[in-house]
Amino acid sequence: GQNIDQPTEMTATEGAIVQINCTYQTSGFNGLFWYQQHAGEAPTFLSYNVLDGLEEKGRFSSFLSRSKGYSYLLLKELQMKDSASYLCAVRWHNAGNMLTFGGGTRLMVKP
């Protein structure tokens, strides 16, 4: 199957930096997305990686290594409002290019 693994929960301090990792099965890989989801709300798109390297977007950056089947989402200058679940989702050629989501990482930002 096409497994996606990410930590269940993380805690970090306001103003700090946190890195949320995601690993996935490499065969047929065709793109990786990160979404943010606040409790009871819709997932909102953060980033998309399909080539190796770092994509930076303000306080958020996402990194991809296709050979290692590895991505991370880096959040800088953490704010209380960043407390949310962060969903890693992968698209594979051999799964009809449909998105498969990981279980999400619940991030708690403390003062």
Add this chain to the structure above:
Amino acid sequence: ETGVTQTPRHLVMGMTNKKSLKCEQHLGHNAMYWYKQSAKKPLELMFVYSLEERVENNSVPSRFSPECPNSSHLFLHLHTLQPEDSALYLCASSQSHHTDTQYFGPGTRLTVL
């Protein structure tokens, strides 16, 4: 964000009821999706429509019946549901169903008694 809207936002129904969830997208997209999000489980894809044709049906029980009358509207008809069907039902849309970013609606929180 009002690109994708869903109604109702909350729904409580008995196991013998029939109800429908509605999704509307105002983004001019050609693909629409239904997902189920249960507590402590990953988002599960249920159905995909592209240009009003169903392209994916992810082994969903027949008590869930989707309908896509046009590229802007998507329905999920519910009948004789089970308590384990209680979940957040999310609608999403994208420009195409192959490669593009999906944008989600706020979801319908469904409780089956």
